Amino acid sequence: MISRVRRLLPVALLGVALTTAACTTTGTGDTGSTAPSAGASAQFPVTIPTAFGDVTVDRQPTRVVALGWSDADVALSLGVQPVGAADWLALGGDGQGPWNAGRYTTPPELLGTLELDMEKVAALKPDLILDTRSSGDKARHDQLAKLGVPVVGIPKGAEQYLTTWEQQLDMAGKALGKQAEAARLKSDLDAKFAAAAAANPAFQGKTVAAAVRTGDGWGAYVTGDGRVDFLTKLGFTPAPAIEAKKTNSFYIQLSQEQLDLLDADLTVVFLIQATLDTVKNDKLFQAVPSVQAGHVAYMDDADISAAFSSSSVGGLSYAVDKVTPLLAAALG
Structure with missing residues (x-):
């Protein structure tokens, strides 16, 4: 699974800047921290x-x-600036997209994924570690727990990387005092989704x-995947x-001979380490009935792709x- 996840990480989005609003807590040094509010x-x-x-x-x-x-994305949306963050995308x-642009007053230490x-993690002297959407590997959790601070891992009953945006937001909100x-x-x-659906009854x-x-x-x-x-x-x-074809993952692999499975009323295409030209020159894919009919949407904009991939409250909005x-x- 790790090799599969590694392949799916959208490294083609290198260098894209991604999140906005005034932040009130937690900087990268003592001078960047703000005293907790009474409320x-x-x-x-x-x-x-x-779990x-x-x-x-x-x-x-x-x-x-x-x-x-x-996790850093959600913390910023809640007004909290992590001192360290993993740049999964x-x-x-600072590891953030346009929906959170400018929210850091001091960039975080970027850590491994x-x-x-x-x-590096220990040197930051954390008093809370968020790991709510991760592999769910016990060895990883136990390693972090040795630091002696609360580690909020994946939800009870959840699978690796399948924590929903609602679960992630709820867990982070509780842990950060931002319920x-x-x-x-x-x-x-939820209201934005409902309004968009109501405005497009054809969906x-x-x-x-x-x-x-x-x-x-x-x-x-x-x-189970945020895009779907x-x-x-x-x-x-x-x-x-x-x-x-679904198994226990958020993703299935398809051979060239299976591309007809992508036929639907609408086919949406995401690109990871691939170009739009590659897809448009793929004769078998272009022969898929929905694609041939023009009922295809290409998510080739880097910011849009990152927003989908984030599966965070800010990115989805x-x-x-x-x-x-x-x-x-x-x-x-």
């Missing part, structure tokens, strides 16, 4: 169920290290295939032929605004 402090202690047991956070953290996929800079540099802010962000995004019940062209070949995302869940919230139904018109045009 937030009153929410502690708080206990959060995880590795209940985790109790006794007081509002001021030095947060965000290691899980989009290989964006460089699949392989952690424990010396009211998390509830507001969830409500706002309702239409089948959609979320295809991905990587440097290794073709694949498709399945339910995004499309479902807009009213689409995941393509049954793709869902029938950005994607609703940018992607909905593209889907409507492709559906025709």
Whole structure:
């Protein structure tokens, strides 16, 4: 699975800057930290169920290290600046996208993703570690737990990298003393999805295939992945032929001979280490009925691709605004 995840990381987005708003807590040095507010402090202690047991956070953290996929992204959306973060999307800079641009007053120390540099993590002297969307590997969790601070891992019952944006937001909100802010962000995004779906009744019940062209070949995302869940919230139904191939992962590989499985009312194409020209010159893919009919939307914009890949409350909100018109045009 690690090799598969490694292949799926959108490293083609290197150098793209990605997130906005004034932040009030946690900088990268003592001078960057802000004293916890009385209201937030009153929410502690708080206990959060995880796959590795209940985790109790006794007081509002001021030095947060965000290691899980989009954990730093969510912390920033909640007004908290991590002192250390994992750049899963290989964006460089401060590791953030346009929906969070400018939220850091001091950039974080960028840390490893699949392989952690424990010396760097320890040197940051964290008082909370977020790892809510990660491999769920116990050895990784135990290694982090040796630092003697609360480690909020994947949710109880969750699978590797399949923590939903709602679960991630809820867990981070509790751990950071930002439950009211998390509830507001969830409500706002739900309302945005509902409004977009209502404005596009043609989406309702239409089948959609979320295809991905990587440097290794073709694949498709399945339910449980944020991209498919995004499309479902807009009213689409995941393509049954793709869902029938689902295993215990967010992704299935497809051979050239299986590309006909990508036929649906709408086919959405994501690019990872592949170019739009490669896809448009692929005769077998272009022969897929939905593609041949023009019912295809290419997610070749780097910011849009990153927003989808983030599967965070901020990234998905950005994607609703940018992607909905593209889907409507492709559906025709």
